[in-house]
Amino acid sequence: MKKRHGNDMKGWHGRLLRVDLTAGTCSVEELNQTWAHKFLGGRGLATKYFVEEVDAEVDPFSPENKLIMAAGPLTGTYGAANGRYMVITKSPLTGTIACSNSGGYFPSELRYAGFDMIIFEGKSEYPVYLQIHNDKVQLAAALHLWGKPTQDTEDTILGEFHGDAKVACIGPAGEKMVNFAAIMNDKHRAAGRSGVGAVMGSKNLKAVAIRGTGGVKVADNTAYRNASMEAYGLLKQNPVSSEGLPALGTPVLVNIINQFGALPTRNFQEDTFEGAEAISGESLAANYLKRNKSCMGCIIGCGRVSGLKGSRFSGDGEGPEYESIWALGASCGVDDLAAITKANYICNEYGIDPITAGATIACAMELAEKGLLSEEEIGMPLQFGDADAMVKLIEMTAKREGFGEKLGLGSYRLADSFGAPELSMTVKKQEFPAYDGRGMQGMALNYATSNRGACHVRGYLVSPEILGLPEKINPQETAGKATWAKIFQDFTAVVDSAGVCLFTTFALGVPQFSAFCTAATGVDYTDETLLELGDRIYNLERVFNLKAGIDPSQDTLPKRLLNDPIGAGPLKGEVARLDQMLPEYYQLRGWDEGGIPTDEKLKELGLA
Amino acid sequence: MKKRHGNDMKGWHGRLLRVDLTAGTCSVEELNQTWAHKFLGGRGLATKYFVEEVDAEVDPFSPENKLIMAAGPLTGTYGAANGRYMVITKSPLTGTIACSNSGGYFPSELRYAGFDMIIFEGKSEYPVYLQIHNDKVQLAAALHLWGKPTQDTEDTILGEFHGDAKVACIGPAGEKMVNFAAIMNDKHRAAGRSGVGAVMGSKNLKAVAIRGTGGVKVADNTAYRNASMEAYGLLKQNPVSSEGLPALGTPVLVNIINQFGALPTRNFQEDTFEGAEAISGESLAANYLKRNKSCMGCIIGCGRVSGLKGSRFSGDGEGPEYESIWALGASCGVDDLAAITKANYICNEYGIDPITAGATIACAMELAEKGLLSEEEIGMPLQFGDADAMVKLIEMTAKREGFGEKLGLGSYRLADSFGAPELSMTVKKQEFPAYDGRGMQGMALNYATSNRGACHVRGYLVSPEILGLPEKINPQETAGKATWAKIFQDFTAVVDSAGVCLFTTFALGVPQFSAFCTAATGVDYTDETLLELGDRIYNLERVFNLKAGIDPSQDTLPKRLLNDPIGAGPLKGEVARLDQMLPEYYQLRGWDEGGIPTDEKLKELGLA
Secondary structure (H helix, E strand, O other): OOOOOOOOOOOOOOEEEEEEOOOOEEEEEEOOHHHHHHHOOHHHHHHHHHHHHOOOOOOOOOOOOOEEEEEOOOOOOOOOOOOOEEEEEEOOOOOOEEEEEEOOOHHHHHHHOOOOEEEEEOOOOOOEEEEEEOOEEEEEEOOOOOOOOHHHHHHHHHHHOOOOOEEEEOOHHHHOOOOOEOEEEOOOEEEOOOOHHHHHHHOOEEEEEEEOOOOOOOOOHHHHHHHHHHHHHHHHHOHHHHHHHHHHOHHHHHHHHHHHOOOOEOOOOEOOOOOOHHHOHHHHHHHOEEEEEOOOOOOOOOEEEEEOOOOOOOOEEEOOOHHHHHHHOHHHOOOOHHHHHHHHHHHHHHOEOHHHHHHHHHHHHHHHHOOOOOHHHHOOOOOOOOHHHHHHHHHHHHHOOOOHHHHOOOHHHHHHHOOOHHHOOEEOOEEOOOOOHHHOHHHHHHHHHOEOEOOOOOOOOHHHHHHOOOOOOOOOOOOOHHHHHHHHHHHHHHHHHHOOOHHHHHOOOHHHHHHHHHHHHOOOOOHHHHHHHHHHHHHHHHHHHHHOOOOHHHOOOOHHHHHOOOOOOOOOOOOOOHHHOHHHHHHHHOEOOOOOEOHHHHHHOOOO | OOOOOOOOOOOOOOEEEEEEOOOOEEEEEEOOHHHHHHHOOHHHHHHHHHHHHOOOOOOOOOOOOOEEEEEOOOOOOOOOOOOOEEEEEEOOOOOOEEEEEEOOOHHHHHHHOOOOEEEEEOOOOOOEEEEEEOOEEEEEEOOOOOOOOHHHHHHHHHHHOOOOOEEEEOOHHHHOOOOOEOEEEOOOEEEOOOOHHHHHHHOOEEEEEEEOOOOOOOOOHHHHHHHHHHHHHHHHHOHHHHHHHHHHOHHHHHHHHHHHOOOOEOOOOEOOOOOOHHHOHHHHHHHOEEEEEOOOOOOOOOEEEEEOOOOOOOOEEEOOOHHHHHHHOHHHOOOOHHHHHHHHHHHHHHOEOHHHHHHHHHHHHHHHHOOOOOHHHHOOOOOOOOHHHHHHHHHHHHHOOOOHHHHOOOHHHHHHHOOOHHHOOEEOOEEOOOOOHHHOHHHHHHHHHOEOEOOOOOOOOHHHHHHOOOOOOOOOOOOOHHHHHHHHHHHHHHHHHHOOOHHHHHOOOHHHHHHHHHHHHOOOOOHHHHHHHHHHHHHHHHHHHHHOOOOHHHOOOOHHHHHOOOOOOOOOOOOOOHHHOHHHHHHHHOEOOOOOEOHHHHHHOOOO
């Protein structure tokens, strides 16, 4: 292991760790400084490395696919909620670039160990896990961990490696390459979407354990402190970051979105759920919540420590989050919060994305309802609202057992195999989260154009459309939404690349981020150059997807959202009017009418 | 990993580590206290565990064979030269119990980490190595180490695990299961004989790395200090331990044994070597010796740090020892000390036993000389005295390349495959060391009855027969030799079980060991009970060998030693007169006339 480089980078350590799983070797490389300036870190910089090193047509489960874990230059610093990292790879679920992120303490520990990024390449012949103790880096045998649930895996590693280590790992679902397996860290945090855990499993990499005892230096301490103080003030003034999220966590949204009439129910067949109150954040707080929990250095503290004592299930853990409650609840017509919480625990223990898992079960329920899927094929009777069946199927999916084998492919491949792909509520084969795009046109556009398929955290237009942050806009208006979508997508790319939690953006805007990034790195980022940087990242992802064969015709929504009006509730009669927004969006992006980035645009961004 | 046990054992930690390589798990067990009292530690206690747990008929390379690394209750204490450990397994070379021992710093480190013993069982699916950092124990991936020479392996482990760790490992020869592969520790120390490294390789276990920062407690500090002071005094008074070994190391014996006329030359066809002076300890000191080196806490310091600068070869390392010089030198008719030293370095780097390796090449040279083995089969011309061919064949053997494949089976299987098993100078398929039994009848008896085949360190009657320690006896006399052999064999079993270097016994006798063992453990060992303990161990090994199918008819010597008189030199006309000693030896051992331990004897020893 080489000594730390004598580079002159600030904010970044300027060091990446390359792990060749085929050879079983680890080496340190100097970070490409030019790329770091242009792509910041985390999502942006890791994507740059990824597209430079990996053929876009690669099979996601082949050794030629790589998996990058990347912190940003703000990760591990005090400031706002700067404890995030990104996982970049090619997704087995969508075939697009996958970039999933997570908080907790693991990401900061990577930085405290002196690294900005880890690139995993090749495939180990056998199960291993990576141990990082500052400069000491090695692969440990993981045969004894293979098959273990995530929390047990972490405990075993803490015992044998270092009691203060931070651990990211896959569960049995990742090992078995369930298409939407997650990478769990700090036991309850997840890089959840797009199957990044399955890629990790395909490489026989069970876990990454880090013990870091060094610090993270910023370029201008005074400016950084000033930016932090401003950020604290804004976070403390903002109702979502200072009240809603701390009090009820993300499940605060169950009642809000349901009352708005856009809580997709029974696989998007309805948009208000009669059982919403029973599965709301308020209900969770009253019944199973023990206390809040923060990620590294975060003053929001949206995490929920919970337990099922007093219910018909057993177990303790964290969550469920809003999206999980929706996917395992309203989406399946299930109003049993204990069952939802139990199912969420299983998702965390086995390492699968509860959004896709729940939505795929909802799809199966509709296939059964419509007579396209028989009781024999499932191995049990299945209908909307059956909480016990939902829990059982989650477990079978996570273990890839019985009908779980088919559920583990995701709803698109499931529905398609039964001749009804239109019943899969997905974009680019990835399942929607908990907001019906018919109820908010900006979100509809954002869903259709997200580089990783349907997603709420690549441009969270719920914020202006529903929550009124930073300002209230009309959710049913399509005019202007292309601009909103582009700005939110680009800004999100910046936040994801800086290593900061997206939840800060309820209170913080681009000026706060340009102040943070400039103070941390010494590079003069303005609001304009920072948004351009986000635009650059978005286009880089787009170009990769195009090379990977993801045609712009996939910038669309399921027919149900485009053609079938919401049948009841406040938003009765609404459809997603994508055709009114997409051409403008392409134009704003500098893409041609077919959705292909122009050479001129790519040159402008330094991508061609 | 469990906490240290609250047992009341002294001297012993009372803890063993069990590593299930099949499952990839490590667990701590309390040491069997009754067995510890009866078998002391190291060789004795490990053999007890081995015979209790392993079927004697096991294939040495099957996962059902186990490999035990065991320190004694004195290992890691100050005292005399208390830095030894034993490796116990079933030998692929002999089919007998294998017990090879080594010094250096690795054995003491095992004790400083809080363990007395490690039992390896099963077989890893892939290359791993064991890391012990006090209570933290885990298997690390070793794909990146597989194929590496031993010293490079150790350096890599020091870099990635702990810079102060002590390492035992196998080289490529162990990985490829050369029948006489060694386990190297501290780069230049070897548990060399009987192929223990091949068994380690068969389990896909590349190395054991230990960092221990705890101490070793003895039961009675005052008594232990007194025993140590007496031992220091005796070691300092004794000419071998205070002068011969420090000045010239074990190679001091080249001229002594040659002048005595018992230095086996050209595969035991002669017994004085015309090139002895050129390959003597004196020559080594004059040409390639840099300095002495001690194992942990040893005041003898027989180790030789050497280098080949100024010769036609290159390289630095340690050794060669007397036995290596003989096997690679006189045995092959080679008088080129640089070539011998180079070959010895290769043996250490690739991890093979230079005694068996050299003797097997000598056997091949005689096969070639007699026209039984052609130049085509070997791939090169081969005759006694060809130093370059010897070095080349050592490398091919270590790498198991070309004709090295056959050499790697050992001389018995080699000679047998060419129809001349009588040209293999072995007992129980293990090659002799550097003393012709025709020249010393006690050694002849000892060779024939050693539980691991031909061996000099299971009853070193060279000491009284040649060196006159503890008293001079007539080497050509057979009367009384059965008694000498039994006492030396039993005492050696005690020394090997205590964790002490056999070289201390030039100066220390049973009374010093009973004082040491009693002070360390608090168990009242007398001279009588300690020798009985040695007898118990010897019989335990014997019973295992019988169950393993090693018939007492194998208590014999090659026809050359029994029937062909030494042709020239001081011992002209001598043969090994085994028949004059063996019946008495069986009787003294309490075995029947056929060499089978009687029930009465086994009951007396607590073995039945």
